[in-house]
Amino acid sequence: MESSHAISITNEEENNNNITQMKKNKTNGSIVPTTSYLKDNNNKQKKSEHDIKKLIHSTKVGISLVLVSLLYILNPLFDQVGENAMWAIMTVVVIFEFNAGATLGKGFNRGIGTIVGGGLGCLAATLAQKIGGVGNSIFIGSSVYILGSCATYFRFVPRIKKRYDYGVVVFMLTFNLVVVSGARPGLKVWEIARERLLNILIGFIVAICVNLFVFPTWASDELHDSLVERFHHLANTIQGCIEECSKSVKEKENQPDTSFTVCKSVLNSKSKDESLANFAKWEPWHRKFGFSYPWEKYLKMGEVLRELAALVLALQCCIHASKKPTESLKQCETIGSKVVWTLREVGDSMKQMRKCEERDSIIAKLKTTREELSLVTSTSMIEEFENDERLAIASLVFLFMEVVEKVGELVIEVGELQDVAGFRTRVTPVSM
Template sequence: MGSAVIDIPDGEGVGVTLKEKKKFQFSLQPIISFLRENNKKIQFSLPPIVSYLREKKTKHDMRRVIHSTKVGVALVLVSLLFLLDPIYVQVGDNAMWAIMTVVVIFEFYAGATLSKGLNRGMGTILGGGLGCLAAALAQEVGGKIGHAIVVGIFVFIFAAAATYARLVPRIKKRYDYGALIFILTFNLVVVSGVRAVKVLQIARERLLTIGMGFAICIFISLLIFPIWASDELHDSIASKFEDLARSIEGCMEEYFGIVNEKESQPSAKNSSSCKSVLYSKSKDESLANFAKWEPWHGKFGLYYPWGRYLQMGEHLRELTATIISMEGCLQSPRQPSTTLRHLFKEPCEAVVSLLASTLRELRESILKMRVCHAEKIVPKLKSKRLEFSLVISPSKLATIENGEGYTIATFMFLLMEMVKKVEELAKEVEELGEPAGFSTY
């Protein structure tokens, strides 16, 4: 018997047989299975920028996106000097200097943008003004030889003086870029070889367009989602107290958690935290320099004592160096026995607990800008240091044989050094409170 065929009408009245339907369903299976197997690969093919923004959600990454957007907006605005005919007629090709200004001075932090902008302005004005005077004097001398001699003398004097100024540490920190722009502008003006009147005209037009670019940068950098170097430095210094407190606690757990005489390795997290604090000097100095250029904003007024943050950073790095030395005790192949370590565990835990709590208290004082009362903190640390010195007295350590007393004494001596350094930090935080205007409640 032949197989029956059932017509299934569709919207257009065309029948589809059951066999054809089965064949049609069967032919979709490889496609469906392929899509299921390669689902992850297809999702991975999303635009790189979209997938990157989904993965990166931290505060710092968000600020990068904001900064990039602000730079793009600034360049669009300054490009209107070229794109709009009424404005271009007024400024001409000098509009290129405005674009160059935006590209050069727009930095991540508002203070850095303001610093480079003011330095560029001062360097341009001084270099252009002195260059015009030098060019005018050279024209008065007359003659090609006399003109060349006068120009050469002026170039040598001002270039040498500005270069020497750049080597002075105090000037180099804050005005190095301005001195560089001064040298460049002065030489461009004085050796131009044109008449003094034309030199003044060119300098005036270029200064005007540079001022336009500077105004756009400052407006966007300071008024639209500003990224303050002062906030970064303040939060960074405060977070270092917490990082070091965790590192000290981590060393304590690892040292007294060693079993079966196995060599211990400090955790990667502790090491990375210590290294980030130890190598933070250059970043702290840059942030402090930028913060000094920033105007009054939020909780930071003019003449805020950023220099004390740098002093505090030095004490934090000294404490970090001691913690790293303690981590060296964990890596040493000569470790005291478990019994001996547990014999001194209780007094060491008491010291570490006091150190960690004190560091966190100092962090809260800085972060919330509250006055730190060192007269309450330092006596506790000194008392604990005196008690601890009795525990590691030579008379007790001398009774320990096989040289194990020296290994445990090294660890405990480093703890005592940490107590001293935390005492100094407490005094530094207290001294910061008055000039910084910390609250007393």
């Protein structure tokens, strides 16, 4: 396989600093690879970019609050909306989120909940005023009980809770406020509801326009990029496990354990993936992503990546349990390098959003690789070792086989996403 590596050229002072730092990190005559410094620089760059995004988001919230506050500050606007301007400010504070999709989702839920709850509340209040007397209170109490109980029950429905839970809460709040205020005669319920709805609409428009048109942050981009990063992170972790196969027990003990942090972050990514996928479904068409994009495929790939991360953690434990390098472990190194190449290749294909037309050949090679691994544990190859060492080698080979199978599942999932999402054609030479 021919590969190219991009090397960042820094000034002479930075190069000298890197060399000095490498000398300081010598451990038993070994020097920490320069890729660790590149990784640290990459993490610092990402952290800096995230800090900038947080600063931009804070600025956008401030701008939105200033705009809706003009309803109070400017006399001509205040004469039109009056004290109800507070509802516009409340709307901006409540629905303005970091991602555009989250803001759109909360804004849509608040709008629908306000319209439905306000409409039904006005209707119930009008009927209660016509009934009058004791029947007025009985009707209002009954309507609050029935609709409140039904709405609360719907919040337990998984499909509704996932996307419309906030809208149901707003519906209950709006309905109760409107219908209870209508219990007193003489109040113009419809007029109050109309003015409040108008101010909520103003706050919604301000929040959406600022969030979408001033340096927007897309949940879809964040989900896509984080998934691509996991492919490369796990590939690097497996590469580190392969390098440990040829080390002695003493070298393994002195080697810092960095794979645990990487795999732990992958294992804890489920809730984040589900939230980002939910927000991405609300977002409009932008650049690479549009409506009805198959975000479920991303969730499925995230699940497979978490299973792979669990296997990698177990794999490293088996490698540490091995007392000395063996021919079996060396053969696992060769096979593991193919797995690493496959993960990086698939990750690059995802990053560029291009089809890998040779994925069938990759799957066939992975199948052959798994069959090769099954031959490693033959009796003739491991009978010379002690029982505990045989168990460690057998466990190691088994985990490598599971890793190969899980990578094959990832290739299939990525291939299905490429077909459904309409990725552009990309021909990739296969050489592992």
